[in-house]
Amino acid sequence: MKELRHLNKYLFKYKHLLILGFIFLVISNYFAVWPAKVVRYAIDYVTDSFALYRLFEGGTLGTDLFDQLEMGVLVLGALMILMALLRGFFLFLVRQTIIVMSRKIEFDLKNEIFEQYQNLPLSFYRRNNTGDLMNRISEDVSRVRMYLGPGIMYGINLLVLFPLVIYQMLRVNPELTFYALLPLPVLSISIYFVNNIINKRSEKIQESLSDLSTGVQEAFSGIRVLKAFVREADSTQQFENASETYKYRSLRLTFVNALFFPLIMALIGLSVILTIYIGGNKVINGEITYGNIAEFVIYVNMLTWPVTALGWITSINQRAAASQKRINEFLKEKNDIQSTDDLKKDIAGDLIFDNVSFTYPDSGIEALKNVSFDVKAGQSIAIIGTTGSGKSTIANLMLRLYDTTEGTVSVDDNDIKKYDIPNLRSQMGYVPQDLFLFSDSIRNNIAFGNSNISEDEVFKAAKDADLYDNIIDFPKGFETMLGERGITLSGGQKQRTSIARAIVRNPNILILDDALSAVDTNTENTILNSLSSLMKGRTTVIISHRVSSAKLADKIIVLDEGRIIEQGTNESLLAKDGVYKELYEKQLKQEESSEIQ
Template sequence: MKELSHLNKYLFKYKFLLILGIIFLAVSNYFAVWPARVVRYALDYVTESFGLYRAADGSAISSSLFDDFETGILILGGLIIVMALTRGFFLFLVRQTIIVMSRKIEFDLKNEVFDQYQKLPLSFYRKNNTGDLMNRISEDVTRVRMYLGPGIMYGINLLILFPMVIYEMLRVNAELTFYALLPLPVLSVSIYLVNNIINKRSEEIQESLSDLSTHVQEAFSGIRVLKAFVREMDSSRKFNIASEEYKDKSLKLTFVNALFFPLIMALIGLSIILTIYIGGNKVIKGEITYGNIAEFVLYVNMLTWPVTALGWITSIIQRAAASQKRINQFLKEENHIQSTENLDVDIVGKLAFENVSFVYPDSGIKALDQVSFEVSPGESIAIIGTTGSGKSTIANLILRLYDTTQGGVKIDGKPIEAYDISSMRSQMGYVPQDVFLFSDSIENNIAFGGDDITKEQIIQAAKDADLYDNIDDFPEGFQTMLGERGITLSGGQKQRTSIARAIVKNPKLLILDDALSAVDTNTENTILKSLARIMKGRTSVIISHRVSSAKLADKIIVLDDGKIIEQGTNESLLAAGGVYKELYDKQLKQEEEA
């Protein structure tokens, strides 16, 4: 229960629902126990009245005795019906309190987990896979809700009902109580063991279903590749294997489920047989009445589900504790990227790297080594280098997705750590190397970075990114819905949409991380002309492996293996005849050949 103690704050938050639920449970159980007494009264009344009626048969009072007998039966029957309806009403209220409470806590817990996900740094997502994150916010939270809802409800019901019923049974006969309850502990232990087997096999089925779903998703997502390489039959074969495995595990679970209810019914039947046999002997001896046997049978049936639920509840608690432990692991994760002064000010755009070194914490790879440069407000800088040279790491550090290992990054002369993170990032425009678009309209994707973006700004951003004509050709225009990860668009269109999204909010600092890698030379020239106008008056960082993109920049630095090996202007670097000149000549030759 240590891990589940995290939920105590939510139980306290919804304490009134929980308290009302307990009260309603107590009342409903009171009306569950009393009908057994009424049944006893009714049977004894029938037995005695029928004896009197037979003794007076043929006399003048026989008709009167029959009328009284009939009236009494109707009253007792009506009383049982009223109690049953009253109990049903309070059980409805129980579910409207305890189960509603569990749903509210589920809502709060999912939001808590999601908020935590939002706060955690990029390094967290590099070491945790998406499937695991999804499971913790869905499957694990659902298991916790089962403990908070049915687990608590049936657990409290057992604690309330059991003493009430045992008290009533002991009042009648202690020995008969012992024999009537004898099979119930065996029933509870059996249910617990069977439930564990069911849970284990259910988890195996879930894993198998997850593998099956992953295979189907990959087959549909990569259908172009499948068809291009004529691998449809191979994909079907793998699907059949995964499907066969899922079927076999499902049949094993079905077999265990088939044993579940017969086991319950056998042990309940044994309890009832013992009650009738022992009770019958006591009736013969005159220790109890016929009504007491019927009363005991009803009491045994009342205890059957709570005792059966004991094993089920134990299993639920175990699963919930395991799930909550997994959730707590993420909730205890701390975001080390915190603001030191929470500065919420407009940035001018001066950017400086001072002897910055950076090592990725998850892999230990040293991406930057003593990198220093400075960009004045309104200036632009191009960072050129081959794959793995550390270019994208610079973008991550400017956005403060990571903190430097050594050295510091400054904006407007102040350490980047001093700024309020959300305020600072909101004044930056970022085009990532790996373009991500949401399954939404093109308009909403472009307007994603701001709250008050007008239609005119969206259109202008699309024009600046050389995207407007493409959008205009779509039947739905800006309302065209994009598929998963923007699959509706070509690679170049996705990249230009990402550029439009970055520039629509008029950022003070614009970061283009290999933003033109998926467009052809003509489109690149068109976008570059637009960018030349857009970058005027704002600090811009152009990260690219193409020299053509660097021509726009006021300054250029060349990275290799995390170190600055050359820096200057386009003209000075060409004149120097170093690495930059080699890249320039090589790419120029490739363009001429193309």
């Protein structure tokens, strides 16, 4: 139960609902116990009155006695109906307090988990798959809610009802109480062990469901690749295998559940048989009345569900504890990327990398080795290199998605770690290599970085990214809804939308991480010509494997296996007759051959 202590703050927050629910439960159970007494009184009343009526049957007194008997039965019946209605009303209030409380806590807990997800560093998402993240915020939270709602409600109900009923039974006959309750501990223990089996098999089902969700999500996200490589049959087979595992584990659980309810009914029936048999002997001996037997049978049936629920509640608590443990694992995750001074200021854009080395913590890959360069505010720098040379890592360090392993990154002569992170990132425009667009309108995707911008600013950003003409050709223009991950658009259109999203923020530092890789040479030149005016007055970092993208930069560095092997201007690097010139000539030949074709 220690894992569930995390929920105590929410129980305290909604303590008024919990206290009211407890009060309503006590009242509802009070009205649940009384009908048994009324039944006992009614049976004894009818038995005695009918015996008296038989003595005076046929006379005036007999008629009066029968009328009184009818009236008494009607009054007792009305009393039982009234008590049933009152009990139902207070049970309604119980659910409107305790169950509502559980839903409110579920809402708060999901928000807490999602907020934690948002705050965790990028390295966390490299270690965990999306299906598992989704299961913890959905399936695991639902299990915890069962503990907070039905678990607490039936647990309190057991604590309240059991003493009330046992007290009433002992007042009638202690010996009959003993025999009537004899099978119930066996019932509770049996349910506990059966529920343990159910719990373990449910865990296996949960694992299968997580694997199934992850597989389906990957299949949907990569549907283009699946179709392009004609792997639909393999994908279907993998889904069938995962479904088969899920089905097998579900059927094993169904088998246990099939034994569960007959066990309950058999032990309940045994308790009723003992009550009638022992009670019948006591009626013969004159120790109790017929009404007492009926009263005891009602009491036994009243206790059956709470005792049965004891094992069920234990299972709910175990499953909730297991789920909360999984949730706590992520809630306890710490984001080591924190601001040291919470510095909030407008940045000019001076950028310095001083002997920066970086090793990815999850893979151990050394991406950068003693990288040093500087960019003055308003200048531009191009970072050129082949795949895996460490170009994108530089962008990640500038955005503080990661922190350096060695060395420092400085902005305006301040260590980047001193800045308030949201404040710093809000002054940067970033076009990632791995493009991502939301399932929303094109306008909202462009305005994503700044929701307060005007329509004219959105249009201007689209024009600067050479996207405007494409958008107005769509039937709904800027209100065109994009599919998941922007699947409605072509690769080049997605890339240009991402560029428009970055420049619409009017950032002081603009980072283009291979932003033109999906566009052709003509479109690249058009966008670069537009960007040349946008780059004036702001620090621009152009990361690319294309030499053509580096032409506009004031300074160029060439990376290879995480080290700077060349740096200078476009002209000076061409004059060196080194790696840069080799890349330049190779790509120039490729462009010429593509134009000929």
